[in-house]
Structure formats: structure tokens, C-alpha cells
Amino acid sequence: MTKTALITGITGQDGYYLSHLLLNHGYRVVGLVPPHREPNLAKLGPLANLVEIYTVDLRDSVALLTAVEQLRPQEIYNLAAPSFVPDSWNDPLGTLDLITGTATRILEAIRQVGLSTRFYQASSSEMFGDVFCSPQDENTPFRPKNPYAAAKLHAHWTMVHHRQRYGLFACSGILYNHESPLRSPQFVTRKVSLAAASIKLGLADTLEMGNLDAKRDWGFAGDYVEAMWLMLQIDEPEEYVIGTGKLHSVRDLVSTAFECVELDWQRYVVINTNLLRPDEHFQLVANPSKAKTNLGWETQVSFEEILEKMVQADLERLQSGAIAPATNSQRVSIQHNNANQ
Numbered sequence: 001m002t003k004t005a006l007i008t009g010i011t012g013q014d015g016y017y018l019s020h021l022l023l024n025h026g027y028r029v030v031g032l033v034p035p036h037r038e039p040n041l042a043k044l045g046p047l048a049n050l051v052e053i054y055t056v057d058l059r060d061s062v063a064l065l066t067a068v069e070q071l072r073p074q075e076i077y078n079l080a081a082p083s084f085v086p087d088s089w090n091d092p093l094g095t096l097d098l099i100t101g102t103a104t105r106i107l108e109a110i111r112q113v114g115l116s117t118r119f120y121q122a123s124s125s126e127m128f129g130d131v132f133c134s135p136q137d138e139n140t141p142f143r144p145k146n147p148y149a150a151a152k153l154h155a156h157w158t159m160v161h162h163r164q165r166y167g168l169f170a171c172s173g174i175l176y177n178h179e180s181p182l183r184s185p186q187f188v189t190r191k192v193s194l195a196a197a198s199i200k201l202g203l204a205d206t207l208e209m210g211n212l213d214a215k216r217d218w219g220f221a222g223d224y225v226e227a228m229w230l231m232l233q234i235d236e237p238e239e240y241v242i243g244t245g246k247l248h249s250v251r252d253l254v255s256t257a258f259e260c261v262e263l264d265w266q267r268y269v270v271i272n273t274n275l276l277r278p279d280e281h282f283q284l285v286a287n288p289s290k291a292k293t294n295l296g297w298e299t300q301v302s303f304e305e306i307l308e309k310m311v312q313a314d315l316e317r318l319q320s321g322a323i324a325p326a327t328n329s330q331r332v333s334i335q336h337n338n339a340n341q
């Protein structure tokens, strides 16, 4: 029997890689897309012809219930979110409604329709927030520091409550930063890959950065969607911390990206003291042991390979005129301890 999977946030980075993975596993893939965001389906490229799109307002409980009733999915992946954390300060209520509201509405739809649909919630390492120990695992307390993280935590607990009270197969991945050529240019990895490619092609001459000593746990999006899928294939629904367990500094990020285009980063990087952040005592870094043991999950793509993919993709896009070169005026995020950025 062909399995049906519904995905919210199908037009995002993870939506793309997850659709690809599910199609390869023979699923019927249906994206739940709000009417006003349909123009963004172009981001799926040729994949748009291989998935189905169901137009639905994610704020409409009845419409979501109807979608679940009609499509009768075996699996639902709830990925939709305004994922650029600083934006959540501009619209805390909208952030809460989309992130927590959508999770709650879908869980309620599954419960009310009475299906055995398996549900995945896209939780975030941002929920750990103001960390006081490293690395973090599934037992580390949550101390969210911004509206995005608070909304993700509320959605996370709602998922746990629906599992405990109603016996739904509901689980979540507490994912650390994961990147790919599809990462939005608002994020620091993409800012750096785009700058390295732009400078290589003579389309830009400097890259403005803040604290080069800040460290992150960066993985590859393609590996992380595999973890999402694996969580829904085992017998027990649980929470899983998903990250590489390895830290790299922003300096590593810059030097590796510039190495991809055979340039010496120190000739091009300018430190903007306005972008400097206070040093972090404890680092946000995963202990993915539980995922390794229970899911058999391992990262496949190294930090260097991620950057190689990203820089190559940006070189090709710039050469074809598909995107504009880097500028220094973009707001970027290194996603963590940047609460007021």
C-alpha cells in the first residue's frame, strides 16, 4: 500500500529534502500550503511536479480537520514556521499562533478523525536557550530566550501531552542548526557561502562579520530529514536530540568556505564591532547518542562537504544570474544567543 505523508512547510529547506526522501521511499507526498503562500511553490523546482499540493489555511482548524479526513495520511510532518528567530520579536503573537497553533490544530484533527496517523513536530535546540551545561540531550532543561523558542516549546509540550493523554503516535526532533544550498541568505552559513562565491567572481570585495569565535553545531539538512523519517518508523514515539555533537567556530566556517574558492579569507573579512555578541559560557551542542542507539542515525555529510555544496551552488546561481551577489546590508543570524538581533 502506498503511504501518504502530509508536510507543512514543504517549500522550506527541510520540506524540500524531506519530500525528496519520502518520494524515494515510494510515498505519496502532499504539501499543506496556505493560499497566500502558493507563489513560493516555485522554490520546489522540478519537485513540484512530483508532489501534490493541498491548499489550506493552517490557522483554520476545520479546514485542517477536513484535510486529514480526506487525505487520511499515515504520517504528518509539521515543519511550517517563520524560522528566522529575530523576526519572532516583531510578531510574537503571529509566531505563537503559527508554530503552536498549527501543531495543536493538527494533533486535534488526528485525534478527532480517529486515525493512527504518526505525527512529527519540528522542535528546535533554541528551546534549550540559555544553556548552563554542554552538550545537551533529551533530559536537559529548556530555558527559551525568544518568542520563537517559547512557541516551539509550547508546541513540543502540546505534542507530548497528546501522546500521553490520547495515545497518539507523536514525536519530535530537537534539531540543531542544519544547512544546505537551500538555506535562506538570512543565516550566517549562507551569508558566508554567498560572499565567498561573490568575491571569487569579482562581484563583491568584502565580507562583514561579527564574533568569529562564536561556535555552533552545524549539520546537513539532508541528514536531519532522515532522522525525522526514522523517528516515525520505529515502535515507540519519543523525543530525539539531533545534531552532529561537533562544534565549529564562525572562523572555521569562513576559512572553509573561502578555501572552497581557493581564496585567503583574511584578505576579505572585515570585523564589524556592531555585530559582536557577548561570549557564551556554555555552547549549544548536541549529544545525539539516543538517536544513534534507537534510530541507528548518523550524520553522513561533513562540515567541509556542506560548505562545498553551498559555495558551489552559489557560484552556479551567480553565474546563471539566478541570484544577486552578496551585500553587507543583510541582517543575519547565527541562531542562538542572538535574541535581540
Ligand code: NAP
Residues within 6 Å of the ligand: 008, 009, 010, 011, 012, 013, 014, 015, 034, 037, 040, 043, 058, 078, 079, 080, 081, 082, 083, 084, 098, 122, 123, 124, 125, 174, 175, 176, 177, 178, 179, 184
Ligand atoms: P525554512 O526553510 O525557513 O522553511 C520554513 C517553512 O515554513 C517554509 O515552507 C515557509 O513557507 C513556511 N512558513 C513560514 N512562515 C509561514 C506562515 N506564516 N504560514 C505558513 N507557512 C509558513 O525552515 P527549515 O530550515 O526548512 O526548517 C523547518 C522547520 O524546522 C521549521 O519549523 C524550523 O523552525 C525548524 N528548525 C529548523 C532548524 C534549522 O537549522 N534549519 C533547526 C531547528 C528547527 P514559505 O516558503 O512560503 O515562506
